Amino acid sequence: MSAAAxxxxxxxxxxxxxxxxxxxxxxxxxxxxxxxxxPNTNVCPVCLGLPGALPVLNAEAVSMAVRTALALHCxxxxxxxxxxxxxxxxxxxxxxxxxxxxxxxxxxxxLEIPDxxxxxxxxxxxxxxxxxxxxxxxNLHGVVLAEGRSVVDLNRAGTPLIEIVGEPELRSxxxxxxxxxxxxxxxxxxxxxxxxLEEGSFRCDVNISVRPRGSSVLGTRVEIKxxxxxxxxxxxxxxxxxxxxxxxxxxxxxxxxxxxxxxxEGSTVFLREKEGSDDYxxxxxxxxxxxxxxxxxxxxxxxxxxxxxxxxxxRLCSALKLxxxxxxxxxxxxxxxxxxxxxxxTRPEDPVWAKRAANFVMTEVLADTRTHGLQASFPATPxxxxxxxxxxxxxxxxxxxxxxxxxxxxxxxxxxxxxAAAAGMVQMSDTALLEELCRKILESNPKQVAAYRGGKSxxxxxxxxxxxxxxxxxxxxxIVNELLRKxxxx
Amino acid sequence: xxxxxxxxxTLADAVRDGTISALExxxxxxxxISAAGADATGTYLDVDAERTRAQARAVDDKRARxxxxxxxxxxPIGLKDALCTRDARTTCGSKILExxxxxxxxxxxxxxxxxxxxFTGKLNMxxxxxxxxxxxxxxxxxxxxxxxxxxxxxxxxxxxVAVASGLAHATLGSDTGGSIRQPAALCGVxxxxxxxxxxxxxxxxxxxxxxxxxxPFARDVRGAARVLxxxxxxxxxxxxxxxxxxxxxxxxCGRDPKGLRVGVPEEYLRAAGDSGLEPDVQASIEQALRALxxxxxxxxxxxxxxxxxxxxxxxxxxxxxxSSNLARFDGVRYxxxxxxxxxxxxxxxxxxxxxxxxxxxxxxxxxxxVLSAGYYDAYYTKAxxxxxxxxxxxxxxxxxxxxxxxxxxxxVAWPLGEKVDDPLKMYLADVFTLPASLAGVPGxxxxxxxxxxxxxxxxxxxxxxxxxxxxxxxxxxxxxxSPAKGxxxxxxxx
Numbered sequence: 001m002s003a004a005a006x007x008x009x010x011x012x013x014x015x016x017x018x019x020x021x022x023x024x025x026x027x028x029x030x031x032x033x034x035x036x037x038x039p040n041t042n043v044c045p046v047c048l049g050l051p052g053a054l055p056v057l058n059a060e061a062v063s064m065a066v067r068t069a070l071a072l073h074c075x076x077x078x079x080x081x082x083x084x085x086x087x088x089x090x091x092x093x094x095x096x097x098x099x100x101x102x103x104x105x106x107x108x109x110x111l112e113i114p115d116x117x118x119x120x121x122x123x124x125x126x127x128x129x130x131x132x133x134x135x136x137x138x139n140l141h142g143v144v145l146a147e148g149r150s151v152v153d154l155n156r157a158g159t160p161l162i163e164i165v166g167e168p169e170l171r172s173x174x175x176x177x178x179x180x181x182x183x184x185x186x187x188x189x190x191x192x193x194x195x196x197l198e199e200g201s202f203r204c205d206v207n208i209s210v211r212p213r214g215s216s217v218l219g220t221r222v223e224i225k226x227x228x229x230x231x232x233x234x235x236x237x238x239x240x241x242x243x244x245x246x247x248x249x250x251x252x253x254x255x256x257x258x259x260x261x262x263x264x265e266g267s268t269v270f271l272r273e274k275e276g277s278d279d280y281x282x283x284x285x286x287x288x289x290x291x292x293x294x295x296x297x298x299x300x301x302x303x304x305x306x307x308x309x310x311x312x313x314x315r316l317c318s319a320l321k322l323x324x325x326x327x328x329x330x331x332x333x334x335x336x337x338x339x340x341x342x343x344x345x346t347r348p349e350d351p352v353w354a355k356r357a358a359n360f361v362m363t364e365v366l367a368d369t370r371t372h373g374l375q376a377s378f379p380a381t382p383x384x385x386x387x388x389x390x391x392x393x394x395x396x397x398x399x400x401x402x403x404x405x406x407x408x409x410x411x412x413x414x415x416x417x418x419x420a421a422a423a424g425m426v427q428m429s430d431t432a433l434l435e436e437l438c439r440k441i442l443e444s445n446p447k448q449v450a451a452y453r454g455g456k457s458x459x460x461x462x463x464x465x466x467x468x469x470x471x472x473x474x475x476x477x478x479i480v481n482e483l484l485r486k487x488x489x490x
Numbered sequence: 491x492x493x494x495x496x497x498x499x500t501l502a503d504a505v506r507d508g509t510i511s512a513l514e515x516x517x518x519x520x521x522x523i524s525a526a527g528a529d530a531t532g533t534y535l536d537v538d539a540e541r542t543r544a545q546a547r548a549v550d551d552k553r554a555r556x557x558x559x560x561x562x563x564x565x566p567i568g569l570k571d572a573l574c575t576r577d578a579r580t581t582c583g584s585k586i587l588e589x590x591x592x593x594x595x596x597x598x599x600x601x602x603x604x605x606x607x608x609f610t611g612k613l614n615m616x617x618x619x620x621x622x623x624x625x626x627x628x629x630x631x632x633x634x635x636x637x638x639x640x641x642x643x644x645x646x647x648x649x650x651v652a653v654a655s656g657l658a659h660a661t662l663g664s665d666t667g668g669s670i671r672q673p674a675a676l677c678g679v680x681x682x683x684x685x686x687x688x689x690x691x692x693x694x695x696x697x698x699x700x701x702x703x704x705x706p707f708a709r710d711v712r713g714a715a716r717v718l719x720x721x722x723x724x725x726x727x728x729x730x731x732x733x734x735x736x737x738x739x740x741x742x743c744g745r746d747p748k749g750l751r752v753g754v755p756e757e758y759l760r761a762a763g764d765s766g767l768e769p770d771v772q773a774s775i776e777q778a779l780r781a782l783x784x785x786x787x788x789x790x791x792x793x794x795x796x797x798x799x800x801x802x803x804x805x806x807x808x809x810x811x812x813s814s815n816l817a818r819f820d821g822v823r824y825x826x827x828x829x830x831x832x833x834x835x836x837x838x839x840x841x842x843x844x845x846x847x848x849x850x851x852x853x854x855x856x857x858x859x860v861l862s863a864g865y866y867d868a869y870y871t872k873a874x875x876x877x878x879x880x881x882x883x884x885x886x887x888x889x890x891x892x893x894x895x896x897x898x899x900x901x902v903a904w905p906l907g908e909k910v911d912d913p914l915k916m917y918l919a920d921v922f923t924l925p926a927s928l929a930g931v932p933g934x935x936x937x938x939x940x941x942x943x944x945x946x947x948x949x950x951x952x953x954x955x956x957x958x959x960x961x962x963x964x965x966x967x968x969x970x971x972s973p974a975k976g977x978x979x980x981x982x983x984x
Contacts, residue, residue, distance in 0.1 A: 045594050049818045051582065052574045052596055052693040056729045084814050086861075088838055095817020152822065281861035283870060286700035286811055288729050 009210045009245035012218060013176050013237060014128075014168035017183060018161050019193040020135065020201040021064045022374075026158035027134040028055030028098065033160070035199075039140075039153035047158035049093030054287050057082075061132065061160035064192040065105065066293065066301045068162055069130040071186050071308055074109030076298050082132075082288040085280045090152050091137040099163075101282040104131035105291055111186065112310055113178040114324075121324070122310075125179055126167030132291075135159040162192075168207065168218070173237035177230050180204060185309040189334045194373035197228050204233060210244040219248060223258045224268055236261040240268050312337055320344075320354035329362055335376035336369065342382025343389070356389055364406050379410045387416040396420070398427045400473035429476040431483070434467070437475075438483045441466045452488055460484060494518050495978075498565055498659050498713030499740065505564030505606075508553065512564030516546035516608050519566040523610065523657050532624075532632040533651045535571050536579050537611035542566075546608045560605030561720055568658035570649045571612040572619055573599050573704070574693040578609070582695045583617040583627040583645075586845025587825045596693020597728065598662060598704045598721040605720045610658045613648030617847045618816065619669055619697040621645050622919045625910055626849045633906070634677060635979035636945055640903040643673030646707070650677040653707045654979055660708040660717050664694055666701045667804050668898075668923025671935040674707055675898035675948025678937045678974060680965070681707045682714045685955045686930035687732035689718075690725030696815040698808035699730075701927050711936065711966040715739035718958065734956055742959035743966035748786030750964055753891030754779060755794040758922060766918060767900040770941035775897045778938040778949045781971050782895060787964070790891045794883045799876050800924040801917055806860050806873035807928070813857025819845060852913065877928050884929045888954040893964050897922055898935040898948035926952045936965045937974035946974065 026033055029046035045053035069076060083101035109127035137154035164183065170176045184202055187193035195202050204227050209219035224240060227233045240259070247254065256274040261267075307315075309331045316327040330340045340361055347353040368379045388405050391397040397405065397420065405425060409416050420426075428434065441463055442449050452459040460481070467480045493501050493510055504510045520539050549564050569575060572582050574592035581587040595603065602609075616626040624632045624647025632647040634640040635655045642651045646663030650673035653661055663670040665683035674681025682705045689704045696702060706717035719740060724733040759772060783789055821827035821841030828840040846854070860869035887894055899919060909916045926933040932955070935948035949968065953961040969975065 045592070048823060050574075050592060050594070050824070051580065051587065051590070051695040051818070052572075052592070052691075053594075054692050054728050054730075056727060086814050086817060088817065088820060090820075090822045090834070093818060093823060095820060096814050279863045281814070281858065281863075281866075283810060283814070283861050283866075286698075286730075287696075 008213055009241070009248065010171055010213045011237065011241040011244070012168050012209050012211060013170035013172075014207045015166045015170070015176060015179060016205040016207065017164045017166075017180070018135075018203045018205075019068075019164065019187055021061050021160040021162060021192050022194060023058055023060045023064065023160050025058060025060070027058050027061055027132070027160040028158055031158065035155075037155055039151075039155060042155040043157070047093065048154060049095070055098060055285075057288060057291065058160060062291065062293075063301060064160075064190070065130065065132050065162050066298060067190050067305060068164075068187060068192055069106035069109065070298070070302050071190055071305055072109035072111055072127045072130060072164070074106035074127060074130055076106050076293055077103060078293055078295065079103075080105040080131075080291045080293070082285045082291065083282045084285045085282055087280055089136070089139075090150070091139045091154070091157070093137065093154060093157055097134060097136065098285055098288070099133035100131035104129045105293060106130045111179070111182050113175065113182055125169050125175075128165040128167050130162055130164050133161050133163055135161050168209075173234045173241070176206065176237055177234050180230060180233060182310070185332060188374060189306060189309050189337070191306075191334070191374065196373055197230065200226075200228065203228065206233065206237060206240075208237060208240050208244070210241060210248055219244070220254060221256055223256075223274070224261055225258055225271065227261050232261055232263055235263070235266065236268060239266065243268065309337070316354070319349065319351075321351040322354060322358050326358045326362065329366070330358060333371050333376060334374065335371065335378075336366070339365070339376075339378055339382050343385045345382065346386055346390075353389070353393070356392065357385070360385060360389060360402070360406075364403060368410075380406070384409055384416055391417065391420060395429060395476060395478075396427055397425060398473055398475065398477065400468075401425050401427060426474070427476050428471050428474045429479055431479060434475060434479055435483050435487075437467055437470055438463070438480065438487055441470070442484075442487055449488065460488075494522075494659070495656060497710050498562075498708055499716055501659060502561060502563045502565050502716070505549070506553075506559045510564070512546040512549035512606075512608055513543060515564050515566060516542050519610055519658065522655075526655060526657060531635070531651065531655065531657075532614050532627075532630050533648045533655065533657055534568070534611045535581060535583075535614050535629055535648070538578065541577060542608060542610055549606045549608060552606065560607075561716060562602060562605040562607035565607050566610045566659045567602055567607045567717075568610045568613045568649060568652045568661040569599060570615050570646050570661065570663045572615060572664050572695045572697075573662060574695070575599055575609070575612065578612050580612065580695070581629070582619070583615040583629060584819075584845065584847070584850070585628040585826060586819045586841070588628075590825050592693075594693065596704075597690035597725045599693060601721050601723075602662070602717075607720075610652070613646070613652055613658075613661060615648055616645035616669075617850050618695065618812070619645040619664055619666055619702075620812070620849050620853055622668070622672060622916050623904070623906075623909065624648065624673070625906065626847055628847055631906060634903045636678065637903065640905055640945070641676070643676035643899070643903065645669040645673075646681075647673050649707050650674050650679055650681065653677070653679045653709055660706055660713055662704055662717075662721070663707055664697075664702055664704050665923075665927065666697050666703075666808060667927045668920040670705045670707065671898050671923050671933055671948065671950055672920060674935040675937075675950070676903040676946060678940070678946030678948075678977060678979070679707055679709060680711050680714045680934065680936055680969070681705065681948075682718060682934045682958075682961075683926070683932060684718060684722065684958060685932045687730055688734070688932070688956070688958070689721050690723075690728040690731045692725055692727035692731075696811075698811040699815060700811060701804075701808060711934075711962060711969050712740060712743040714934070715743050715962050715966075737959050739959060739962055742962040745963040746786070747782075747964045747967040750787045750893060750960070751790050751891040752779070752782050752787045752964075753790050753792040753887050753894040755792050755797065755887070755894060755896055757794050757797045758896035767897065768902065768941075770902065771897050771900060771947050774939040774941070774947040775895075775949060778968065778972070779895060781968060782964070784971065785967050792887045792890055792894070794887060794894075794925065796876065796879045796883050797921070797925055800880060800928060801921055803873045803876045803880065804920070804924045804928060805856065805917060806869050807877060809853045809857030810861050810870050810873075811857070813854045813861065816846075816850070816854055821845070849913070880925055881929045883925070884931055884952075884954070892953065892957075892960060894952040896950055898950035899923075902941045902943075902945040902947060922950060931955050932958050932961055934961050934965045936969055937972055937977070939973040940977065946977075
């Protein structure tokens, strides 16, 4: 935190997130939502705003939006209204955006962010509302065909969006990033959004003001538009907090306005005044009847909700005794979470098994797992991992051998048990053989033996290491430990 | 050609059974349009003889292949220029859409095509359907065939005149506050505004979305019923279209209206001073009411106390919606663009300044004002409340009667130019048609006894929502006894 911000001021931050829904078709027409098509090809009379064209609501978008609102603990309004937000811009074909205004379909929710200061380790942040709306097209400036002029691509126009408005309950850049990460994880887990900030399918506007620490009065707010990565959010908030604190401290007056984050400069710049210019003349869209969500239908959507990242983390930490860090890593991506659950499947309630699985997945599997958006490609199947760990559990393989076996089966459909048998990979558990080996090692290291017997119990690892070296890692460590202790004691 | 001046149903049946070919009908109609001279009447904005003949030939070919023909086989139908057509320009009477050719057909147009109708062309109208005299068209006024020095009414003036003059057998118009019923009355033809939600609005250039309805003009009630059967019905492209079955509307024509209770609003005939009801219109409607009694109907005096607020309510609701609906005409994607080369704002400003006419600008300004922060509740919210009260007037009325009868327009066709400088006077011309629009209920105008000077007068019948069949039964029965039966404009008689 910069000097000025720590100088008696605290920021008050609320985030507005626009997330594109992963529907097959657009919000109010049947054009595909796929990206990367030639400009102005995924368009029809409706999303081009041609005279006479009318919107018809996409039921899939409603279903995704409602699942999101339920996952964010919002109450669902039985009868909500689509409103027109009127303004002129070339990327807005109808001259208005269909959105929701005074009667959104959901409101009053919350999500939890990590909070080391609280006894539960988490804290709730309020969600003001979640509503449905449509995306605009894209203005492209000075590109092909344009020669210094601007052109418009309307492929994106009409893509379904949900806007998630958070309460101004965040007090630091770290809070804001934690909130965004939690929110993104939830949307991704629900399968309604791909969580891609850079490509703009998950966009964030930051509302921020500062006030003297301890004050309950809100300062004048500025909005930082379209901050498109977690790092940018962090930096933009830190910068703006310091800037606002300096401005307020200097007693300068300013009005509500919109700013833009310039990552290269590392600063925000003034974009436009808010006051006076923003009369969007919202009114109910007469082309769309009220959206009626019957409670039985809503409850059916609630039953469809998957286990959400926070619940999954709680299960891993409390029932399976994993560390918060491990739980975080293993639930951060929905495919990874599913993979890990697949490894746990044979012993879903066994903490020892869970710890072994967590270690193996985190150190071995995730090292060469690639994720892209909602997709992930794994080097092995959960069943293969689970089979390797069974061999460890049975004492057939040592940890080192397990890693070797994984290296052999990775990228193949082969059964680990068969591969291990064929390669003769078996842990050495023959007590007589191991005892002879241990005796030899103790005899050739009298100094260390004397040290151990003199009280330096840490020397035990030294002997274990030697045994492992002699057996190329195949000795059963539990048996070796026991034998060494016994021999050293006599 | 008798068939050309006969009933629509007879003509379609004749084409279906091969008595006459669709091409012969099309050629005869095109000859009349050509003889009338598009410039002389101002009725059509777009006629393409080859397009029309090709469509007629396709109908004849279909018959030659032994395929069954549709309900409007070979019927020459004209389309208000507010309806999108994939093979003809659609200007909505505005400069801003000059030369615009939509890539799609309105649902109602597609349904007419599928029923084997043959399109004569696109019909003149008040710009964006805003007007009651057709004098607000960017392409010049339309003249009333009964007296070419007078207006035909509006906004569907071209659609009314085409039918009155025999330049189409039937036409489609759109009615937002009376734009079908009023010109039908002033031109002596039948004009029907269906229940809101009965006909898909997809492809109708929007004026006021919560009020707009497409409907037919025809020479007789049965013809209007046949067209309605074709264009009505749920459409997945319009979220406000209602999934109700399409009834046998043609069959409803010819049923006995005996026993129907006909409500006569005190406010419609009594308040002659307020509404500017002309004595000739009053006399004609009173005569019509006696005729309805003669048909076995019972007259029931009713009250529509909120009628007097209809004009004010309408001009808040309709202009509010229009201010938003017309935002898409910005010069960016289609239509006319005027670019002074400075910046975006200047392009928007110049395009809309040059593209829109005075009345359209007036309504956009009004609508923008009533939706503005600080004024919204005083105007828009209040107007919605009054609209509810007007709806309740109808609910109360339909508890006492089956159909409401009264004048369609307080006046006969007035001289061209008489009201162009007095918008309020023009707005008051719609006082009797606005309430049904605000309530979303169906209304029809049927020719009644003409004025002393021979100008047409319309009897308006209004029924409860979805009761078009009942409306058509009464309208058809009245048509048979109306003194206007068989009357044609002198211009045609000559």
